[in-house]
Structure formats: structure tokens, C-alpha cells
Amino acid sequence: xxxxxxxxxxxxxxxxxxxxxxxxxxxxxxxxxxxxxxxxxxxxxxxxxxxxxxxxxxxxxxxxxxxxxxxxxxxxxxxxxxxxxxxxxxxxxxxxxxxxxxxxxxxxxxxxxxxxxxxxxxxxxxxxxxxxxxxxxxxxxxxxxxxxxxxxxxxxxxxxxxxxxxxxxxxxxxxxxxxxxxxxxxxxxxxxxxxxxxxxxxxxxxxxxxxxxxxxxxxxxxxxxxxxxxxxxxxxxxxxxxxxxxxxxxxxxxxxxxxxxxxxxxxxxxxxxxxxxxxxxxxxxxxxxxxxxxxxxxxxxxxxxxxxxxxxxxxxxxxxxxxxxxxxxxxxxxxxxxxxxxxxxxxxxxxxxxxxxxxxxxxxxxxxxxxxxxxxxxxxxxxxxxxxxxxxxxxxxxxxxxxxxxxxxxxxxxx
Amino acid sequence: xxxxxxxxxxxxxxxxxxxxxxxxxxxxxxxxxxxxxxxxxxxxxxxxxxxxxxxxxxxxxxxxxxxxxxxxxxxxxxxxxxxxxxx
Ligand SMILES: Cc1cc2nc3c(=O)[nH]c(=O)nc-3n(C[C@H](O)[C@H](O)[C@H](O)COP(=O)(O)OP(=O)(O)OC[C@H]3O[C@@H](n4cnc5c(N)ncnc54)[C@H](O)[C@@H]3O)c2cc1C
Ligand SMILES: [Zn+2]
Numbered sequence: 001x002x003x004x005x006x007x008x009x010x011x012x013x014x015x016x017x018x019x020x021x022x023x024x025x026x027x028x029x030x031x032x033x034x035x036x037x038x039x040x041x042x043x044x045x046x047x048x049x050x051x052x053x054x055x056x057x058x059x060x061x062x063x064x065x066x067x068x069x070x071x072x073x074x075x076x077x078x079x080x081x082x083x084x085x086x087x088x089x090x091x092x093x094x095x096x097x098x099x100x101x102x103x104x105x106x107x108x109x110x111x112x113x114x115x116x117x118x119x120x121x122x123x124x125x126x127x128x129x130x131x132x133x134x135x136x137x138x139x140x141x142x143x144x145x146x147x148x149x150x151x152x153x154x155x156x157x158x159x160x161x162x163x164x165x166x167x168x169x170x171x172x173x174x175x176x177x178x179x180x181x182x183x184x185x186x187x188x189x190x191x192x193x194x195x196x197x198x199x200x201x202x203x204x205x206x207x208x209x210x211x212x213x214x215x216x217x218x219x220x221x222x223x224x225x226x227x228x229x230x231x232x233x234x235x236x237x238x239x240x241x242x243x244x245x246x247x248x249x250x251x252x253x254x255x256x257x258x259x260x261x262x263x264x265x266x267x268x269x270x271x272x273x274x275x276x277x278x279x280x281x282x283x284x285x286x287x288x289x290x291x292x293x294x295x296x297x298x299x300x301x302x303x304x305x306x307x308x309x310x311x312x313x314x315x316x317x318x319x320x321x322x323x324x325x326x327x328x329x330x331x332x333x334x335x336x337x338x339x340x341x342x343x344x345x346x347x348x349x350x351x352x353x354x355x356x357x358x359x360x361x362x363x364x365x366x367x368x369x370x371x372x373x374x375x376x377x378x379x380x381x382x383x384x385x386x387x388x389x390x391x392x393x394x395x396x397x398x399x400x401x402x403x404x405x406x407x408x409x410x411x412x413x414x415x
Numbered sequence: 416x417x418x419x420x421x422x423x424x425x426x427x428x429x430x431x432x433x434x435x436x437x438x439x440x441x442x443x444x445x446x447x448x449x450x451x452x453x454x455x456x457x458x459x460x461x462x463x464x465x466x467x468x469x470x471x472x473x474x475x476x477x478x479x480x481x482x483x484x485x486x487x488x489x490x491x492x493x494x495x496x497x498x499x500x501x502x
Contacts, residue, residue, distance in 0.1 A: 241462030252458035255487075300417075300434035300471075303464045303488045309416045310430045343458055400454040 003107050022188060023195035028202050031228025032060045034382050035220055036235060037207045037243060039063025040072040041183075041368065042360050043235035044190035044201075045375020046382070048106075051197035053376070054383035059199045062222060064206035068187030071237050072368065074337035076260050076294045078273055078284065079369040080117050080178030082137055082144050083410035087393040088346065089140035091373050094390055096177060098372030108189030110181050111287065117178035118147075118155060119412065120276040120322075122167040133409070134173050144175045156274060158325055166321050167278050180273065180284055186371055210247045216355040217247070231382045232357045235374075238303065238338025240361035249353040251361070252343055252399045256297045257336040258365050259307035261315070263329040265289030275412055279318030282412070290332060293319055297341070297365065307336040339364050344404035345411040349377045350387060350395035358382050359396065366411055417490060421473045422481050422497045431475035437461065438470055438482065464488060471495075 001007055001020055011018055034050055036043045039061045050056045063069075079099055081092035103109050121127045130146065137144045148171045153161055159169060195201055202224070209221035210232070219228040236243050238255045265288050275282030283293035295315035298307045312334060320327050342348060342362035347370070352359050360378040363370060377391035387395065398404055417429040442448045442456055467487045472480050482500075484493040496502065 239464070241460070242464050245461070250455075250459040250461060252454075252460070254460055254462055255464075301462065301467060301469070301487050302490070304490055308429060310428075399458045400450050402450075 022192040023201050025203065026200050028060065028062075028205065028222075028224055028227050029058075029200065031219065032200070033058040033230040034060075034233065035227060035229035035231075036061045036233040036378075037220070038070070038234065038236040038239075039067045039187075039191075039201065039203065040070045040235060040237060041068070041186050041190065041371035042237075042363070042374040042378065043233070044187055044194060045371050046233055046235060046360065046378035047199045047201075047375075048190045048194040048197070049376050049379035050383060051194055051199050054379060056383060057198040059194075060227065061194070061199065061201050062205045062207055062220065062227070063201070063203045064223075066203050067191050067201065068184055071337040071339060072187050072371070073184055074260070074335060075183055075368045076282070076284070076292050077180040077183045077368060078117065078178070078282070079112070079181055080175050081142055081369070082117070082119075082173075082175040082178065083407055084133055084136050085405050085407065085410070086140050087405050088407055088410060089137065089142050090390050091377075091394070092370060093142060094376070095370045095373035098376070099181060099369075100177075102186075102189070102372060106189040106193045108185060108192060110185045110189055112179065112181045113287075114177050114179040115272050115284075116174050116176040117273040117275070118152065118172050118174045120152070120172045120274065120278070121170045122276065122278045123170060126278070127170050130171070130173050142175065143177055144173050146173045147171050155272060156270070158269060158323055159274070160322055160324055162324070167276070174272070178273065180286075183368060186368075190371075190375070207243065208246070210354075210357075212248075212354065217357045230356070233360060233378050233382050234352065234357065235360040235378060237340050237361065237363065237367070240340050240359070244352075247352065247354050247357060251348070251359075251396075253340045253348070253362050254301055255303060255338050255340055256299065257302040257304055257307045258295070258297055258339045259311055259315070259334060259336045260292065260294040261312070261334040262286070262290040262292050262332050263326065264332050266291070266329065269325075274322070276318070276322060277412060279321055281315045281318035281322070283319055283323070291326060291329065297339070298336070303338055305336055305338055307334070341365065343399075345407040346405040347374065347394055348396050349374065349391040350381065350397075353396070364411070417492065419471065419483070419492060420495050421476060421479070422495050422500075423477045423479055424473060427473070427476055431473060433472045433474040435470035435472050435480065438468060466493075
């Protein structure tokens with residue numbers, strides 16, 4: 001059923017009892033033309049575009065837990081495309097442009113809020129490097145602006161401009177089209193859209209192995225039985241290495257815990273996203289009023305889906321240094337997700353070393369902003385067997401050719 | 416917080432340590448190592464879920480490297496070994 005004013009009115013008259021479920025939960029069929037492992041944003045978007053753009057209907061998503069229960073439902077929802085290299089600008093800005101039309105396309109409000117994103121500079125050297133980055137981004141066609149200290153102060157008066165500030169503010173740069181979106185809505189909107197086009201969404205179904213015949217993947221083993229597959233797409237984020245192991249290869253990926261936290265909700269105080277590499281934190285205010293803030297990685301491999309105290313302390317100290325006014329807020333929740341980090345902080349999109357299998361992984365600390373594009377690229381690969389021009393530079397082969405796309409700086413703190 | 420038993424200094428807090436990756440042996444002689452083997456050595460990891468052998472450095476302490484057997488799910492540290500100590 002469409003979400004429209006008319007249907008809202010009709011359902012109002014009927015006491016809100018007639019809304020159907022947003023997506024179907026069918027039993028798995030014996031086989032599909034395309035099977036996607038991982039029901040996060042990237043897997044769901046890929047399924048949606050497989051059906052919508054490529055007309056494939058026999059498509060399934062297999063999710064071991066629940067939709068968006070991985071990083072897609074755990075992230076701090078920042079969207080932006082202010083990366084350094086042209087390859088990155090192309091993919092992240094493609095994503096941002098799809099995000100800009102996504103609520104309409106999906107008939108589902110993803111609550112995109114383009115409130116801008118402000119990156120801080122704390123020294124003259126920061127400012128010089130930032131000017132260089134801003135110039136590179138402008139050449140790549142990304143709408144960024146360099147700001148001096150007075151402009152930063154006008155935009156975010158709550159920042160620490162005090163005489164005793166440990167991290168003096170020299171300026172910053174902003175991308176005004178950046179901002180935040182509602183993470184669950186992105187997952188649910190794609191799920192509803194895909195289901196409506198005939199995709200089977202199967203939750204509580206863990207992939208435990210792959211059927212391989214003649215060097216080609218022919219199906220998956222799952223906790224709900226064997227399922228045949230024409231092609232398989234992996235979009236399992238922190239568990240990509242585990243799945244690669246089941247398929248008999250290794251990836252240039254390490255899994256880490258990445259933490260985030262929210263404060264108790266307060267009245268509106270912060271109308272943009274602020275981040276600072278020097279203090280190691282970033283913060284925005286959610287529509288509910290909570291301050292949502294995050295951190296760098298817990299820097300050792302983890303599948304624990306929880307972080308440790310040193311990073312939590314560092315991020316809170318960083319936030320209080322930048323916003324002394326937040327000192328008296330209570331911490332409401334803290335959590336972590338399992339992120340799949342590549343050596344060059346860029347994703348891996350392309351054919352796997354096993355025929356019939358395609359990869360969408362390595363998004364690490366910053367793949368929420370990329371969901372529409374990552375899904376689009378994986379769908380293109382699974383439907384055509386070929387790279388889309390935008391995904392070609394992110395092929396696994398870059399680790400052998402040495403043509404890495406080093407976005408360690410572009411990845412910022414971790415978001 | 417991890418409580419890491421440095422084989423030289425004994426148990427110390429997590430922030431004193433730096434994770435140093437999975438042990439790997441550099442392929443030689445360099446001139447004969449193919450791009451593929453070199454890339455495997457540099458970048459590919461087992462990234463094990465569960466029991467994991469890894470190198471750590473007591474960077475904020477004695478500065479020594481050592482081997483750690485740790486569970487990546489529970490974060491339990493099974494044992495730590497000095498380099499060359501029989502496994
Ligand atoms: C704390 C935190 C903050 C972040 N902040 C930002 C941010 O502000 N902006 C940004 O752009 N990015 C951010 N990120 C990164 C972003 O969340 C991820 O890159 C993105 O959500 C990855 O989406 P995905 O669909 O690839 O993975 P996920 O959403 O993790 O989905 C993968 C799914 O695969 C499933 N799965 C795994 N193994 C199996 C199996 N064997 N069988 C079946 N299913 C399986 C998992 O259960 C999971 O649901 C953040 C991440 C974290 C943890
Ligand atoms: Zn020591």
C-alpha cells in the first residue's frame with residue numbers, strides 16, 4: 001500500500017487497523033537467480049536495484065539476525081561526499097544524489113536532513129592541509145567551503161572559543177549538502193521497496209557454507225537449509241572475512257569494534273554535524289534531541305560488538321573539550337558495531353576470487369553514506385557480471401596492482 | 416578494558432599496548448616474489464572470529480614485541496609468549 005495522504009486518511013477512518021506489513025517474510029524457495037548474504041543497507045539496496053533497475057525477480061536476501069541489526073542500525077547516520085580522490089568523490093557523491101531522491105523513490109521517509117557537516121581545523125597546519133583538501137574536492141565537483149574562525153563561530157557558537165581552550169579553533173570546512181538520515185528508515189524503506197518488487201527477505205537465516213561446483217558457486221548452506229543460487233553477493237560487513245573463509249579465500253580486511261554513544265535528549269542546541277580529528281570525536285543532535293557522538297576504532301580485531309573503556313573515555317573527553325556546555329549531560333547509551341576495515345579505508349566492490357560471487361565490503365567506519373551507491377554497484381555486478389564504471393577502481397585487484405585509494409584522511413575520525 | 420599480561424612486565428592496562436597484526440613471514444628473495452605473493456603477505460588476513468594468534472607491542476612500557484593468543488569474540492586472553500618461546 002502506498003504511503004499517501006489519501007491512504008493515511010482512509011486508515012484514520014478505519015482506526016489504523018488496515019496497514020499491511022511493510023515487507024513479506026516468506027519461507028525460502030529451493031533456489032534463486034540471485035542470493036544476497038547480509039540484510040544491512042548495502043544488501044537491501046542491492047536487492048532493490050536488482051529488481052528495479054535490472055528487472056530480476058527471483059532474488060533473496062539472507063540475514064542471520066534481523067534487518068539492519070548490523071552496522072546499518074548502529075551507525076551515527078552521517079552522510080557526505082567530501083572525500084579526497086576522484087574515485088571516492090564519484091561513488092560517495094553518486095550515493096548522496098541517490099539519497100537526495102530516496103524518500104520519493106521508495107515512498108518512505110528516510111528523514112534526510114542536509115544540515116551540513118563541519119570539519120574543524122585547530123592549527124595553522126590543519127588549515128593549510130584543509131585548504132589543499134578543499135581545493136581537491138572542488139576540482140572533483142564537490143560543494144565544500146573553507147571557513148575561517150569567525151565564520152565557524154557564527155555557525156556553531158557553542159564551540160569552545162574560550163581563552164583556555166586546549167584545541168584552539170583556527171577554522172574549518174563545510175559541505176552543506178552533508179548531514180544525517182534515519183538509519184532504520186533506510187533499511188526498512190529498501191526492504192519494503194524490494195519486497196514489493198518480489199524480492200524474498202529471509203531473516204533469522206545464517207549462511208554457514210557455500211556449494212561450489214567446477215570452481216563456481218552454485219548455492220549456499222544455511223541454518224534454514226540449502227538454497228541454490230545463480231549468483232551470490234556478499235554484503236556482510238564485519239563478517240566478510242568469515243564468509244570469505246567459508247568460500248575458501250582471504251580478504252585484505254580486518255574487523256574492529258567501532259563505538260558510538262548518545263546523551264539524554266535536550267532542546268535543540270546543535271544544527272549541524274561537527275567533527276574534529278584532533279579531539280577524535282564527532283557529534284550531531286538527533287531529531288529526538290539526543291547528542292549522537294562517536295569515536296575512533298578500538299584498534300585491535302574484534303567480533304565482540306562492544307567497545308572498551310579507553311576509547312569511550314577519549315571520545316567523551318574530546319567532546320567536553322570542544323563543547324564545555326555538554327559537561328552536565330547524562331550518557332544514555334553506548335554501543336559498538338563490527339566494521340570491516342581495508343588498508344586504504346576504501347571499500348571492495350567487484351568479483352570475488354570465486355566465480356559467480358561478488359563482493360560489497362570493506363566500508364569500514366563509513367559505509368552508511370554509501371548505501372545507495374554500494375547497492376547500485378553490487379546489483380550491476382550481479383546482473384551483468386561487469387563493473388559499473390564507478391565501481392571499477394574499487395576492485396579487489398587494487399591490492400595486487402598497488403593502485404590503492406588511500407582515504408585514511410578522508411575517512412576522518414570514523415564515520 | 417583489556418588486562419594484558421606482558422611476558423616481561425606482567426599485567427598492564429590496554430592503553431599501554433599497541434596491536435601489531437597477525438604474524439607473517441616476509442617472502443624472499445624480493446626479486447623473485449610475484450606481485451600476488453607480495454600482496455598476500457602485505458594485505459591478506461585470516462581475520463579469525465574466535466581463537467586468534469597476533470602480535471602486540473608493549474609500546475607504553477618495555478617496548479617489547481610478543482605473541483598473544485586471544486579470543487576475538489570474548490576478548491579473553493589465553494596466554495602471551497615471548498618471541499621464540501616454544502608454543
Ligand atoms: C558506531 C558506528 C558509527 C558509524 N557511523 C557512520 C556514519 O556516521 N556514517 C557512515 O557513513 N557510516 C557510519 N558507520 C559505518 C556504517 O554503519 C557501515 O559501513 C554500513 O552500515 C555497512 O552496511 P552493510 O550493509 O555493509 O553492513 P551491516 O549493516 O553490518 O549488514 C551486514 C549484515 O550481514 C549479516 N550477516 C553477517 N554474517 C552473515 C551470515 N553468515 N549469514 C547471513 N547474514 C550475515 C549481519 O547480521 C548484518 O546484518 C558507522 C558504523 C558504526 C559501527
Ligand atoms: Zn612490557
